[in-house]
Amino acid sequence: MSNSTPRPVRREYLAALALLALGVVALLAAAPQVWAAVRIDLAEDLAPVTVELSAAELAPVSSALGWTALAALAAVVATRGAARRAVGALVVLLGVGAGTAVVLGIRPTALAAAAEQATTVEGTLGDPAVAWQWPVLAGAGAVLLCVAGVLTLVRGTAWPVMSSRYDRHSAPRATRTGAPADLWRSLDSGADPTDENAEPKER
Template sequence: MTAATPRPGRRGFAAALAATAAGAAALAAASGRTWATGVIEVAGPTAPAPVELTGADLAPAASAMGIAGLAALAALVAARGWPRRIIGLLMALFGCIALQSVWSGTRPAELARLAAEQATAGGRAEAPGLAAAWPALAAAGAVLLVLSGLATAVRGPSWPGMGSRYDRHSAPRTARADDPAELWKSLDSGEDPTLDPAAPDAASRPGALSAASRRSSPADSRPNA
């Protein structure tokens, strides 16, 4: 017997969640790494001082959009229906902002400007060398946010909720008397596990009603001869 194949909507939802989480994590992880290194030359016998520029220095918006992407991921899990369109558009916007920040922060002119700000008085900063791995990871994370956001904006309202499979029926559930765990669950939900739900209530049995009617009939209230 083969297992049931997941529905396409559930697969799309899971793929969007995975892409959003991967994109936000890539932005957050790459922002704290060193993207560019250089040296500052100072006049005199002082040795050149190294300068390092991290992703937070070069592309501060990318780091912020990574955190925003994680918040959007939590909102996507909790939301249902048309609000997912708004969340998807925001996710795509976060990705675009992060991608633009990565591109502008890695331009040679921007690298030289930021390195010059690190130089002390009388020093001269050389143009830092860019390590392409971490900016590329941040750009890939931004692209993932854009793609998952667009997919959510288009198909999000038709995706099922994550908690729908755990919804319980409103009818009370019969507890098994031989299962202690079920007894405790019944007590927590306000049910009495000692009652037999299969047996009708004493007041609702036809025999009980007829007996009660005979006891309350006028013939029983006449005095004995």
């Protein structure tokens, strides 16, 4: 990153990366947890069965979107200009998708359908008991992704970019004028003075 970047811009950049990272952590942390438990009352005085439901049953795409957002975090760091803005738009879409999946997954009808699919026993479904902390955590992660994505989309082009000092095209080329002094300088830099396409070798 360039050291000439103004401090407020650098702080804004780091804040957006932190929001994106927190959103990813929230989604991935909530995914394996039990989001709801549904009681199924069986006939013939049999003991009721409790079916536990996680994000895998209620919002299966939330985990996948979280992993995709993790890749987008690396892309924000690696890109610049229009490409970075495109990544920001993608992060917004990931956040909207994750939030929608969470909201749809905890509807009573969705809970009942997931409970029926998760067990082979037949009986009367009771009222689901939702462990709200996990859907809320996933929803908060989705909101953080949206905020980070909007910041990247609107302000990303002003943020620092990765240094290009290691790029191949930025390596100094040996000057080949045919003068003895220039030939010695080429040899000293590690380049072959007889090869027009040779790059100086690193020491």
